[in-house]
Amino acid sequence: MEQIQITWALILIMAVPAGSIGLGEIVSRLRNHPLADMFHSIRVFVLPPLAILLVTLKLFHVPAEDITIQIISTALGLAIIYSLIALVNGILVPGNRQYDWQIDVPNLLFQVARVGVILCVAAYLLATVWQVDLSKVIAALGVGSLVIALALQDTLSNLVSGFLLIFESPFQVGDWVRVNDVEGEVLEVNWRAVRLRTPDHDVVIIPNGVLGKETIYNYTLLYPLHGDRVTFNFSHEEAPNRVIPVLKASALAVEGILAEPEPEVRPLKFTDHQAEYEVQYCIADFTNASTIQGQFITNVYYAAKRHRLMPPMPFEKHYVLPDYPSDGQDYVPDILKALAALPIFRLLDETVLDTLAHQAEVKYYGAGETIIHAGEIDAGICILLQGQITLSCPDHAGSTQVISYLETGDLFGEMSLLRNEPSWVSVTALQDVELVVLNGDAVFSVAQQQSNFALEMNRFIDERKKMVQRATESSSEAVVIASQSAIS
Numbered sequence: 001m002e003q004i005q006i007t008w009a010l011i012l013i014m015a016v017p018a019g020s021i022g023l024g025e026i027v028s029r030l031r032n033h034p035l036a037d038m039f040h041s042i043r044v045f046v047l048p049p050l051a052i053l054l055v056t057l058k059l060f061h062v063p064a065e066d067i068t069i070q071i072i073s074t075a076l077g078l079a080i081i082y083s084l085i086a087l088v089n090g091i092l093v094p095g096n097r098q099y100d101w102q103i104d105v106p107n108l109l110f111q112v113a114r115v116g117v118i119l120c121v122a123a124y125l126l127a128t129v130w131q132v133d134l135s136k137v138i139a140a141l142g143v144g145s146l147v148i149a150l151a152l153q154d155t156l157s158n159l160v161s162g163f164l165l166i167f168e169s170p171f172q173v174g175d176w177v178r179v180n181d182v183e184g185e186v187l188e189v190n191w192r193a194v195r196l197r198t199p200d201h202d203v204v205i206i207p208n209g210v211l212g213k214e215t216i217y218n219y220t221l222l223y224p225l226h227g228d229r230v231t232f233n234f235s236h237e238e239a240p241n242r243v244i245p246v247l248k249a250s251a252l253a254v255e256g257i258l259a260e261p262e263p264e265v266r267p268l269k270f271t272d273h274q275a276e277y278e279v280q281y282c283i284a285d286f287t288n289a290s291t292i293q294g295q296f297i298t299n300v301y302y303a304a305k306r307h308r309l310m311p312p313m314p315f316e317k318h319y320v321l322p323d324y325p326s327d328g329q330d331y332v333p334d335i336l337k338a339l340a341a342l343p344i345f346r347l348l349d350e351t352v353l354d355t356l357a358h359q360a361e362v363k364y365y366g367a368g369e370t371i372i373h374a375g376e377i378d379a380g381i382c383i384l385l386q387g388q389i390t391l392s393c394p395d396h397a398g399s400t401q402v403i404s405y406l407e408t409g410d411l412f413g414e415m416s417l418l419r420n421e422p423s424w425v426s427v428t429a430l431q432d433v434e435l436v437v438l439n440g441d442a443v444f445s446v447a448q449q450q451s452n453f454a455l456e457m458n459r460f461i462d463e464r465k466k467m468v469q470r471a472t473e474s475s476s477e478a479v480v481i482a483s484q485s486a487i488s
């Protein structure tokens with residue numbers, strides 16, 4: 001007997017300090033590792049009561065039925081529960097995983113796993129340490145289960161519905177869903193309810209029992225694309241072949257609307273005073289669906305104004321609104337004034353200017369719209385009547401380089417005089433823009449007949465070309481200097 005006591009004493013003397021030192025070294029090495037808390041809790045909470053329990057049992061031979069042993073065993077059980085929960089917290093992750101070996105589970109299953117650990121260890125302590133007959137406890141609970149079920153009917157319904165939602169997986173955290181009139185992003189699924197964040201950044205809590213009875217629309221599950229539909233009304237006198245290309249181009253110009261599958265535009269119906277068109281397009285970012293739709297409607301407004309598409313008229317009245325003139329005659333005085341303000345066009349006589357003004361158009365663009373893309377053919381010489389634009393071009397590194405800012409009275413679109421030469425620059429509206437577009441063929445014809453005018457236009461084109469070259473070259477030099485600095 002004494003030999004056994006000495007053996008246990010030696011084991012405890014060597015194993016407990018060694019275990020404490022080893023666990024401390026593991027904790028210090030792991031630091032922010034998900035399992036660091038588990039090893040820390042074993043070292044701090046499990047090891048001391050375990051050592052005390054072994055000393056009491058093996059060295060002092062205290063009976064296992066003694067109240068002291070039961071208390072120490074219970075403390076050890078509680079410490080084991082804490083350590084196992086730390087292990088569950090490290091392995092099961094109800095969110096983004098840090099490591100591949102971690103398991104991403106819904107929050108409800110995560111909480112169930114924690115409760116399961118507590119119940120299992122507690123049942124073992126009651127049955128083994130405190131000698132409680134669990135069959136009698138279960139029988140007692142069975143008698144009262146009917147009363148409990150009636151009292152907690154809604155709570156149990158939500159709990160069961162929560163499990164069914166997890167197993168069926170109609171949505172996951174991060175999905176966008178709609179239930180009745182509530183639409184939002186799934187933030188959390190717990191034992192009682194699902195939390196949604198609406199587009200207005202409000203949090204809506206829907207009980208699981210309600211979700212189990214309703215139809216759930218999931219906008220992002222399996223297929224990330226989402227289709228939206230917008231309807232527009234124009235005058236019934238506008239030909240569909242004029243309206244459809246304008247609506248399609250306005251949709252494709254919006255960042256976020258996909259070019260593949262291509263937006264579809266279809267006439268829905270024609271009445272005595274209006275024609276209704278539906279535009280269907282796809283997006284991949286449902287979070288910004290309302291922003292994308294708003295930008296699309298804005299683009300349509302400016303495009304309709306630019307192409308003079310007439311709005312629907314009341315049945316009793318048929319007239320043309322001043323904002324949508326049938327031709328450019330109403331703008332001739334403004335166009336002549338804009339031409340007279342430019343030194344290049346002062347070289348031309350009034351008859352030539354009047355001819356150019358009558359052939360010109362006034363167009364409108366909204367802030368953020370691209371008027372000309374680099375590489376496209378300029379439609380004509382453009383003069384800013386109102387607003388501000390920016391000229392930019394791609395550099396050798398592939399990024400966009402701003403060349404200049406133009407304001408009221410400035411000129412662009414000069415490449416239309418070089419006959420099928422693409423534009424060097426992209427032109428983007430920084431504000432709402434109103435501009436005059438002179439017919440490119442008409443200006444080219446004038447340049448052929450007026451040598452002084454042609455010479456000045458050539459000088460203007462050369463200056464614009466030099467601006468583009470300086471911008472791209474300075475960008476390339478900056479890239480080279482940055483690369484050399486990185487190497488050195």
